[in-house]
Amino acid sequence: MPILYSFRRCPYAIRARYVLAFLGCEVVLREVDLKSKPSALLALGGRTTVPQMLDDKGNRYPESLDVMFWAIKQTIRKEQAERLWPNSAVRQKKINTWIACNDNRFKYWLDRYKYADRYPEKTELEYRQNAEVFIKRLNKRLGKCRYLLGDDMSLADIAIFPFIRQFSNVDKSWFEISEYDNLKLWLDSFIKEDFFTDIIMKKLPAWQNGQEDVLFPFCQ
Ligand SMILES: N[C@@H](CCC(=O)N[C@@H](CS)C(=O)NCC(=O)O)C(=O)O
Structure with missing residues (x-):
């Protein structure tokens, strides 16, 4: 069975777990303590971020989108x-564009908004306002349809939420x-579902070798 190294609160790991569970793909889940990564993960060499998956043939999937x-x-x-x-090439391009905006631009401002004290060049408000450029785009789009591409949930929604x-x-109050x-x-519509709280976000102790x-997914 494939092995997924994951960290419960990591947004990249959340989107990977979400797609795996939604599509009923079973994996062995190994919860990682990011401050003390297990030697089995470090021994893979190279990129040791989570999520990271090894399939049963030993092929490595080092990024959330790969998973x-x-x-x-x-x-x-x-x-x-x-x-x-x-x-559809057109729809796939749209999905990729939404995800690229999130991963390449929004994430940059999000990190600074979250940890404004670590980035004193701007204020928290300025960081939030920069992040809101993407927030406004999403909100506008979602005023026209239920999900980013229309009536159906796509990879773009799962990758971004x-x-x-x-x-x-x-x-939260703001x-x-x-x-x-x-x-x-x-x-x-994502985070209030039992599927999210009970399966995707279920708490696990850090994985120990042996x-x-x-x-x-735990059960559906
Ligand atoms: N581009 C990667 C990013 C993954 C990532 O940055 N994960 C963070 C946790 S949210 C991580 O592993 N941080 C620990 C580290 O960088 O060593 C992906 O899509 O999987």
Whole structure:
């Protein structure tokens, strides 16, 4: 069975676990303590960020998107996979563009907004305002349709919502009264579900070498 190194609160790991669970792809889950990474992960060499997956042939999937696309390819839930990653070059390009904006631009400002004290060049408010450029785009788009690409949830939604969850948690009371109502509804449609709280975000102790395997998704 594939092995997934993961960290519960990491937004990249959340999106990888979400797609795996949504598409019913079973893996052995190893919760990593980022301050003391297990030697089995370090021994892989090179990139040791999480999420990181090894399939049963020993192939390595070092990034969250690699894991998500592995699940799309492996799953027997072909219809659901096709909705997440439609067989249309135009739609795939749109998904990639949304994800690139999130990963390459929004994440930069999000990190600074979250840890404004570590980046004294600007104020927390300025960092938030920079992050809000993407927030506004999302909110506008979600005023037109339920998900970023239309009526169906796609890989773009799953790849992005964990980062918006982080954004909303920096100043919860501000976010709650903010003008971003479409975004709030969309975010809640992910994070208020039992699927999210009980399966994706289930708490686990850090993995110890030799312990019994923890199979993920837990149960559906
Ligand atoms: N581009 C990577 C980013 C993964 C990443 O940065 N993960 C963080 C946790 S949220 C991590 O492993 N940090 C520990 C480290 O950098 O050593 C992906 O998509 O998987």
